[in-house]
Amino acid sequence: MPPDRLKSVPEYLTCLLAIGEGTKQQVIDQMGSLGTTIMYLNSSAPPTGGPVGVLTEEDLDEVARLPEINRIMPVIGDPILVRHRNVDKQIYVFASPHIMPLVHHWQVAQGRFFTEAEDRELAPVVVLGYQVYRDFFPYLSNPVGQYLLIGTSPFEVIGVMAERGAESGSQNYDDMVFIPYRAGRARVYQTQEQPDYVVMEAASMDRVQVAEDAVRALLLERHGREDIRIGNAAARLKAQLETRDTMTRMLGLVAAVSLLVGGIGVMNVMLMTVRERTREIGIRMATGARDYDILSQFLIEAMLVTIVGGTVGVILGLIIGALLIFWETPVIFSFGVMIGAFSCAVITGLIFGYMPARTAARLDPVVALSSE
Structure with missing residues (x-):
């Protein structure tokens, strides 16, 4: 039924965007907690082959002395x-x-x-x-x-x-x-020869890349080979944020297709309704109803169908979101998102309900009255 189809769209959009906003905020919070100046240093095998490098205390002392580095933490x-x-x-x-x-x-x-x-x-x-x-x-x-x-x-x-x-x-x-x-x-850890990794904090956010290059150059000079790896916390979290944004857009596209399918369902059912109520339309026209009155009647009916479906969908979306919060999934509800999802369903009903309403308004009263 079209109401079921259209109620699933606001429900889906409400949950999808709430989860998307929740995970986005989670990543942003992580960026704040880790800091956008944080880098991670650890030893590795050189790209050309050979044993894994060793980060000595002397290496770390020299890294800590770099002006681009604020502090280090093995x-x-x-x-x-x-x-x-x-x-x-x-x-x-x-x-x-x-x-x-x-x-x-x-x-x-x-x-x-x-x-x-x-x-x-x-x-x-x-x-x-x-x-x-x-x-x-x-x-x-x-x-x-x-x-x-x-x-x-x-x-x-x-x-x-x-x-x-x-x-x-x-x-x-x-x-x-x-x-x-x-x-x-x-x-x-008596047998541990070196730290598992070293947390490095750059002197400022705009000098993170400069600090990374300085550390890399220093250790290359000291070791004579490239046997370290440096990772940037902010870059890693930013990549995760971009991946989640891409997934949200893809799922939003699925919601748009569902909205289109729901709209077509509304149109088909309203066309069937017009066909079944042709005689009723003819009687209304014969008693003075104008084309505009018939058009308005069927548009209002189409919108009522989508309003009911949209309301139920938003309520179900809120219930599912509450369950996700109970299961510790990051979810942030937005009043604007709920209004937007509801409006999409209603506008879809209005657009796809217009053709059946126009068909009803253009019926010939004589033909309509003679139908059974």
């Missing part, structure tokens, strides 16, 4: 068995310097983060991601002062990070624990 991380009393779980143990919250624009919810002195002194302290706190200490309002066994080494809990969630292409930050970089190398 990171080591792997899933490690973490225990507390009778609870044990594989947790991603994130070893980094004390500047991690500053680099990632992240706040501590309880307690504090470790200091530069604690990092330098190999202090066995740990800061929990929010989900780790809930998993290991559900009975405590504040776990500061408790101990976790990370691998075979005990660490004292000194803080809990604010809830953050998963970021696109990354693990869930809430399901990690954070320890000082040097303590991590000495107590947990």
Whole structure:
């Protein structure tokens, strides 16, 4: 039935654009949380072949001295068995310097983060991601002062990070624990010769490419070969945003085709209605109805069909969107989008209902009255 066809279009458009806006905002939020000046450095095998390069502490010291670089943060991380009393779980143990919250624009919810002195002194302290706190200490309002066994080494809990969630292409930050970089190398990752990657922050947003080129040139000079990779966080997220925009446009095209099919359905049903009510039209014309009156009657009927379908479609779209929010899918509803989807359905009914209405208005009264 045409109402069903047309109600699916506003429903589809409302959900599609709400999800599209939600995912777009999610990427934008990630760009804000990661920062548009962030780059990632890690070693790799040269394009011409050979062993994987090694990033030494001297390399990192030289990179940090570059005027184009604001700060650097070496990171080591792997899933490690973490225990507390009778609870044990594989947790991603994130070893980094004390500047991690500053680099990632992240706040501590309880307690504090470790200091530069604690990092330098190999202090066995740990800061929990929010989900780790809930998993290991559900009975405590504040776990500061408790101990976790990370691998075979005990660490004292000194803080809990604010809830953050998963970021696109990354693990869930809430399901990690954070320890000082040097303590991590000495107590947990003893066999690790170099960081897994290095987070680099450019001095300014407009100098990211200059900073990347400077780091690449410096390490090429020091290593004598191109055995490093540099990735740009903002560029990666921008590419994801463009991909999602492309998918939204493609799905929007599908919605447009559905709208066209629904409009043709309205036109066909209204033509059948005109044929079935030919005698009624003839009686109205014989009693003084003008062509304009007949045209208006059938246009109003076509619009009522699409208004009902559009209203039901928008309501169903809101219900589906609410369910998606419940399932933690990013969705942002827009009043303008809902009005636009509803208007598209009504305008489609008006356009495709015009031909049947015009056919009814042009009937010859004599012929119409003689029909059965």
